[in-house]
Amino acid sequence: MTAGAVPVSPRLRDPAWAGRVFWTLAALVLVAPVLVATEFKPWTLFVPATLKVTARFVGDFLPPKIEAEFLWLVARECWRTVAIATAGMALALLIAVPLTLASTSVLSISALPGRMGAVPFAVRQGVRALLVILRSIPELVWALVFVRVVGLGPTAGVLAIALTYGGMLGKVYGEILESDERHPSQALLRNGAGRLQAFLYGVLPQSASELTSYTVYRWECAIRSSAVLGFVGAGGLGQQMDNSMKMFQGAEVATMLLVFMLLVGLADAASAWLRRRIA
Amino acid sequence: MQANLQGLAARHPAATPDSAPALRPARIAFAAGEQVAVVGPSGAGKTTLLHALACALKPSAGRLELDGVDPWSLPVAKLQRLRGSVFLAPQAPPLPPRQRVITAVLAARLPRQSLLASLRSLVYPSDIEVALAALRQFDLADKLWERVDRLSGGERQRVGLARALLSPASLWLVDEPLSSLDPSRAALAIETLTREARARGVTLITTLHQVDVATRFPRVVGMRDGEIRFDLPASQVTRERLAELYAQREHELVGPAPVVAPAPAAARGFA
Amino acid sequence: MNGAAHNAVPQRPSRSAAVWFLAALAVLIVASFWSLDLQWAKFLSADAARRMGRFLAELLSPTADPAFLGKLAVASLETIAMSALGTLLAVAGGLALALPASRTLAGDRALWRAPTRLALNALRSIPELVWAALLIIAAGLGPFAGTLALGLHTTGVLGRLFAEAIENSPPGPAFALRAQGVGAGRVFLYATLPQILPQLLSYTLYRWENNIRAAAVLGVVGAGGLGQMLAFHMGLFHMRETSSILIAMILLVALVDLASYLARRVLQR
Numbered sequence: 001m002t003a004g005a006v007p008v009s010p011r012l013r014d015p016a017w018a019g020r021v022f023w024t025l026a027a028l029v030l031v032a033p034v035l036v037a038t039e040f041k042p043w044t045l046f047v048p049a050t051l052k053v054t055a056r057f058v059g060d061f062l063p064p065k066i067e068a069e070f071l072w073l074v075a076r077e078c079w080r081t082v083a084i085a086t087a088g089m090a091l092a093l094l095i096a097v098p099l100t101l102a103s104t105s106v107l108s109i110s111a112l113p114g115r116m117g118a119v120p121f122a123v124r125q126g127v128r129a130l131l132v133i134l135r136s137i138p139e140l141v142w143a144l145v146f147v148r149v150v151g152l153g154p155t156a157g158v159l160a161i162a163l164t165y166g167g168m169l170g171k172v173y174g175e176i177l178e179s180d181e182r183h184p185s186q187a188l189l190r191n192g193a194g195r196l197q198a199f200l201y202g203v204l205p206q207s208a209s210e211l212t213s214y215t216v217y218r219w220e221c222a223i224r225s226s227a228v229l230g231f232v233g234a235g236g237l238g239q240q241m242d243n244s245m246k247m248f249q250g251a252e253v254a255t256m257l258l259v260f261m262l263l264v265g266l267a268d269a270a271s272a273w274l275r276r277r278i279a
Numbered sequence: 280m281q282a283n284l285q286g287l288a289a290r291h292p293a294a295t296p297d298s299a300p301a302l303r304p305a306r307i308a309f310a311a312g313e314q315v316a317v318v319g320p321s322g323a324g325k326t327t328l329l330h331a332l333a334c335a336l337k338p339s340a341g342r343l344e345l346d347g348v349d350p351w352s353l354p355v356a357k358l359q360r361l362r363g364s365v366f367l368a369p370q371a372p373p374l375p376p377r378q379r380v381i382t383a384v385l386a387a388r389l390p391r392q393s394l395l396a397s398l399r400s401l402v403y404p405s406d407i408e409v410a411l412a413a414l415r416q417f418d419l420a421d422k423l424w425e426r427v428d429r430l431s432g433g434e435r436q437r438v439g440l441a442r443a444l445l446s447p448a449s450l451w452l453v454d455e456p457l458s459s460l461d462p463s464r465a466a467l468a469i470e471t472l473t474r475e476a477r478a479r480g481v482t483l484i485t486t487l488h489q490v491d492v493a494t495r496f497p498r499v500v501g502m503r504d505g506e507i508r509f510d511l512p513a514s515q516v517t518r519e520r521l522a523e524l525y526a527q528r529e530h531e532l533v534g535p536a537p538v539v540a541p542a543p544a545a546a547r548g549f550a
Numbered sequence: 551m552n553g554a555a556h557n558a559v560p561q562r563p564s565r566s567a568a569v570w571f572l573a574a575l576a577v578l579i580v581a582s583f584w585s586l587d588l589q590w591a592k593f594l595s596a597d598a599a600r601r602m603g604r605f606l607a608e609l610l611s612p613t614a615d616p617a618f619l620g621k622l623a624v625a626s627l628e629t630i631a632m633s634a635l636g637t638l639l640a641v642a643g644g645l646a647l648a649l650p651a652s653r654t655l656a657g658d659r660a661l662w663r664a665p666t667r668l669a670l671n672a673l674r675s676i677p678e679l680v681w682a683a684l685l686i687i688a689a690g691l692g693p694f695a696g697t698l699a700l701g702l703h704t705t706g707v708l709g710r711l712f713a714e715a716i717e718n719s720p721p722g723p724a725f726a727l728r729a730q731g732v733g734a735g736r737v738f739l740y741a742t743l744p745q746i747l748p749q750l751l752s753y754t755l756y757r758w759e760n761n762i763r764a765a766a767v768l769g770v771v772g773a774g775g776l777g778q779m780l781a782f783h784m785g786l787f788h789m790r791e792t793s794s795i796l797i798a799m800i801l802l803v804a805l806v807d808l809a810s811y812l813a814r815r816v817l818q819r
Binding site: 083143146148153224225 | 567571578579581582583585586587588589590592593598601602605627628631632634635638651671672675676677680683684687689690692694696697701760763765767768769770773777781784787796800803809
């Protein structure tokens, strides 16, 4: 086989060229309305009037406010943020665990002979739909609802986290259980054990570490979101930050941002450490 | 390009300072336009020698001269410029998957291309004819627009070699060019490399596992354990010398007929 | 672990670590409930139950007023636009910061690596909503502040992921070009980028899915999109409108998930 014997000489034009031009044009056509819809006008940031407000606010960041009284307040709000997350997670577990047990097919007694019965099947699908509804509404929206019902304060935050995270935990717990080996629990159920017994002796031992690990990770996420929930009035660091921003208190905002980053960093490290220990 | 190693020693970048150097102090010179094959069992330091010549490894002792200049004494910008006139083809062809063959081949031109031109070439390939001509030499003309990850191991290796024809270098350092090629393709590849090097006056140094192919080069260097054991015209490279070079490693000594390279390298090819 | 239970084992394995963990957890939970002045009485009162009941009843009857649906469509498009442009800005920012934040050569001193990584961590650790609240001061109310907020937070996330992708890419192709004396920027374009491109795209799509969820609620602090409508109508107790907005949010998220799933399928070819 020599060089001259090549039957087809490929065209000397890039075959991908037309496609590239088309996709570039398509992207440009798509980007234009996006820029309009988002009112993307970076130059408004540099209008003198705006710039003055920004400069004053950001200039106030340094030095951050470190009066003892204020730091004490921030520390208290920090704890409240962690407490809202923890209490919310505790309630989320109360929601998620029963719903998971009800929804997972691993613990189905009627499915033992082969197919699941019609009524249990409908119940399971119903519980799953409930979990979907719980988690598809963002926690911030739940918080807005509960702030209207019980007023400003941590109660709304705890309830919001409980509902959304209950839905998330329920779904992922279900997936973890379903992905595990079914023989142990089925053997127990066949021998006449109850669902809860089969769960404790057949399912939990093999998936306990994975379940705990995911719960710890979600607790870390809950701390972030409990800080955010404060912005709609659900208590904690976020609410304090919102107040300071509305008063243009740059120094206070700077302190709280730093503390918040520290808190997130700590929660991150704690959760990583715990998950390593569990694994 | 001339190259001159004066007591040059080198070790792997990852090696600890007290470990034995992969290349012991070597004294050897290559004249401009010369064609040299380097043979020896694996672990002999052949690849290290090529990397040291390519200024990819800083010598741990001794001195390297390319065209009479010590590259490591140059300022960074000049060193980069000098590196542009050396082409190193590693054994595993360094082609990013999902890149197209045309782009991979044209990448060899980057050292002498302006930033703007190389950006433009990403949008629409420049010098398509030149790339096509280089690929045709290696019987790959029909793969011009193909994606690299859709080629076989042997085709990838030949694309890696075709790169040399586009590089602005005057010193080609080719590491095991035949490791995943079948015999007829291997013959074509070696013939193309030597012919093109001669036509361009390029110095060609290639490491080889196939001693039978190596003895077709005018000059053969035998290496073992990081040392140069012989440096002879091909006519004086006898069976006895090779047997001595490969003592206890005879399985790596590929027989008289041009055969496919040793199993581990070949296994990657022809999938 | 549980196999040891059914016959009398000579020595029981120590479980003190687990016991301590559970004890600490219990203390944390009790302290949390105790320290928060939770108003269960109010939540469980007849009044709250009635209000909640009315809320839920009205939530189940979304409005389909054409004029309102028109506004809803505009806000939905605005939300999609915010998430898309925010992600796009983050890709540009993340790529620009990922280069100094990665060490590509073993011997590279990479002076900028630590400071850039610190900056990326800072961007990432502040949630989108907090960024939005901050940026409203500079950019004013509206979707622009929300887009920038998404862009900043996502830059932190993507920058870190991109930097890791760059550091973990096979070094061969980059080495060959560097040995030829090619500069760092072009080595990246011709050797590293083609290798990591699928990974970058997949990270980007994943963050886009995330950003549509964030963009939907950013408006609560006044940063445009569906969230702004939601906060407005909920504030006035327009529960039927609220219900329609929630349905739009859920549909939007599902739509983007589908689009991203299809894009992934195409990219895997």
